[in-house]
Amino acid sequence: MSAPHRFDRGLTDDLMSFLAASPSPYHAVANTAQRLEKAGFRQVAETDAWDAETAASSTAVSGGKYVLRGGAIVAWYVPEGAAPHTPFRIVGAHTDSPNLRVKPVPDLGGHGWRQVAVEIYGGPLLNSWLDRDLGLAGRLTLRDGTSRLVNIDRPLLRVPQLAIHLDRAVNTDGLKLDKQRNMQPIWGMSDDVREGDLIAYLEQESGLAPGEVTGWDLMTHSVEPPAYLGRDRELVAGPRMDNLLSVHAATAALAAVSASSAELPYIPVLAAFDHEENGSQSDTGADGPLLGGVLERSVFARGGSYEDRARAFAGTVCLSSDTGHAVHPNYAERHDPTHHPRVNGGPILKVNVNNRYATDGSGRAIWAAACDRAGVPFQNFVSNNSMPCGTTIGPITAARHGIKTVDIGVAILSMHSARELCGADDPHLLANALVAFLEG
Known part of the structure; x- marks a missing residue:
C-alpha cells in the first residue's frame, strides 16, 4: 500500500494555531476533539455500553470514536466489518509540558507585591520562565461537579529576574534559582493580600458567580x-512543542486515514x-489503565x-511519538559524535539499549517501511x-500492555523551555510518516 504525501507547510501553519489555542492539557484535548469531530468522529462515554446490541447510536461499533478523560484523549477508527481480533496501529503522545502550576492556596505577597504561589511541574528550564509575560490557563471545577476551561491569554504574571547589580557574578558563576524562593510570579501590587483573590478574579473573568x-x-x-x-x-x-507537536501530527494523520478509501488492515488509534513529564502514573497517564481499557472494550464491542x-x-x-534533541x-x-539529528531532516528514530526508549531492530524495520512508503527521510x-537520556511513554506502553513499541519524534532545540524551536518542515514530514504507519 502506498501512502501519498498528504501534508505540506499548511500543516505547520495549523500547528502554530493549535499550540496557541492549547495552553493546558485540557485545552489540547478539547482542540483535538474538535478537529476529530470535523472528521466525523464522535465522543463516547466510558459509562455507556459499547456493544452493538445495547449501545447508543454514538457508540456504534464501526466508525471514528474518542474518549476524553481529563487531559487525555484516546481516539480510534474501526473500519466497517473489522474482525474482533484485528490488531491496532497506535500513535502515542502526551499533552502536558513542564511549567509553573498554581498551588491550592494561591494568594501570596509581600513588600507591596501581589504574587501567585506556584509549584514546579515536570523539569522545566527555569531560567526560560524569567522576565516573560505569562498568562494563566487550565480547568476550573464548579460546585455542581462540572468543569470549565479558562484561558487568560494576556500578560497577567511575570517572574522578574534579579538585576545584575544585585548579582554581579551571575554571568561568570551561572544563574542559580531556588524553586521555592525565586520562582513565584507577581501579578500586581497590594499591601493587603487576601486568600481567594486569584480564584475570585478567575470567576469574574469566566462569568461565574462568586464562590462557584x-x-x-x-x-x-x-x-x-x-x-x-x-x-527563510x-x-x-x-x-509546548514537547509534545503537542506530536499530538497535532497524530490527530491530522488519524483524520486523514479515517477519510481514506484505502482498505485498512489495522485499527488506527491516537x-x-x-x-508524562512527571512519570505517567495517573488515571490519565500512560502508566494507567486508560489505553488498555479502551482497546479491550473495542474488541469486546465487536463480539470478541x-x-x-x-x-x-x-x-x-x-509509535511513541515525542520530541528529541537536534x-x-x-x-x-x-x-553522540556519530548521531547528529538536524531540524528539517525528517523525524527521528530514538534508540537506547537500556530501554529508556522501546525501539529494537524489528521496530526499526516497521518504522523504516512506513517512512519509505511515505517518501519521508x-x-x-x-x-x-x-x-544518559530521558525517557518517554514508549517503555511504559510496551511493558504495561505487552505490545511492540517504537520511539520516534521530531528533533528540536530548547526542549523544556517555555519556548522551543523546530524545523518548519518536520511537522508535516512526521504527519505523512504517521499516515503511512496507521494505514499499514
Missing part, C-alpha cells in the same frame, strides 16, 4: 504566539496522555473474546554515553 469554583488545575503559559523564524522562515519558535483480545494485542504496534551548534560535544538518535 471549588477546585482548580491552573498553570502558566507564555503569551507570545508561535512564529516562523529565520531568514525555515524554523518555528513556539511553546492515544494522547497527560502527566479474551482470545480475540490477546490476538489483537499480539499484532499491535505503537544537534546544538553551540554544544555539539554534548551529543528519517534520522537516528542516540544519546552520548556520558549523558
Whole structure:
C-alpha cells in the first residue's frame, strides 16, 4: 500500500494555531476533539455500553470514536466489518509540558507585591520562565461537579529576574534559582493580600458567580504566539512543542486515514496522555489503565473474546511519538559524535539499549517501511554515553500492555523551555510518516 504525501507547510501553519489555542492539557484535548469531530468522529462515554446490541447510536461499533478523560484523549477508527481480533496501529503522545502550576492556596505577597504561589511541574528550564509575560490557563471545577476551561491569554504574571547589580557574578558563576524562593510570579501590587483573590478574579473573568469554583488545575503559559523564524522562515519558535507537536501530527494523520478509501488492515488509534513529564502514573497517564481499557472494550464491542483480545494485542504496534534533541551548534560535544539529528531532516528514530526508549531492530524495520512508503527521510538518535537520556511513554506502553513499541519524534532545540524551536518542515514530514504507519 502506498501512502501519498498528504501534508505540506499548511500543516505547520495549523500547528502554530493549535499550540496557541492549547495552553493546558485540557485545552489540547478539547482542540483535538474538535478537529476529530470535523472528521466525523464522535465522543463516547466510558459509562455507556459499547456493544452493538445495547449501545447508543454514538457508540456504534464501526466508525471514528474518542474518549476524553481529563487531559487525555484516546481516539480510534474501526473500519466497517473489522474482525474482533484485528490488531491496532497506535500513535502515542502526551499533552502536558513542564511549567509553573498554581498551588491550592494561591494568594501570596509581600513588600507591596501581589504574587501567585506556584509549584514546579515536570523539569522545566527555569531560567526560560524569567522576565516573560505569562498568562494563566487550565480547568476550573464548579460546585455542581462540572468543569470549565479558562484561558487568560494576556500578560497577567511575570517572574522578574534579579538585576545584575544585585548579582554581579551571575554571568561568570551561572544563574542559580531556588524553586521555592525565586520562582513565584507577581501579578500586581497590594499591601493587603487576601486568600481567594486569584480564584475570585478567575470567576469574574469566566462569568461565574462568586464562590462557584471549588477546585482548580491552573498553570502558566507564555503569551507570545508561535512564529516562523529565520531568514527563510525555515524554523518555528513556539511553546509546548514537547509534545503537542506530536499530538497535532497524530490527530491530522488519524483524520486523514479515517477519510481514506484505502482498505485498512489495522485499527488506527491516537492515544494522547497527560502527566508524562512527571512519570505517567495517573488515571490519565500512560502508566494507567486508560489505553488498555479502551482497546479491550473495542474488541469486546465487536463480539470478541479474551482470545480475540490477546490476538489483537499480539499484532499491535505503537509509535511513541515525542520530541528529541537536534544537534546544538553551540554544544555539539554534548551529543553522540556519530548521531547528529538536524531540524528539517525528517523525524527521528530514538534508540537506547537500556530501554529508556522501546525501539529494537524489528521496530526499526516497521518504522523504516512506513517512512519509505511515505517518501519521508528519517534520522537516528542516540544519546552520548556520558549523558544518559530521558525517557518517554514508549517503555511504559510496551511493558504495561505487552505490545511492540517504537520511539520516534521530531528533533528540536530548547526542549523544556517555555519556548522551543523546530524545523518548519518536520511537522508535516512526521504527519505523512504517521499516515503511512496507521494505514499499514
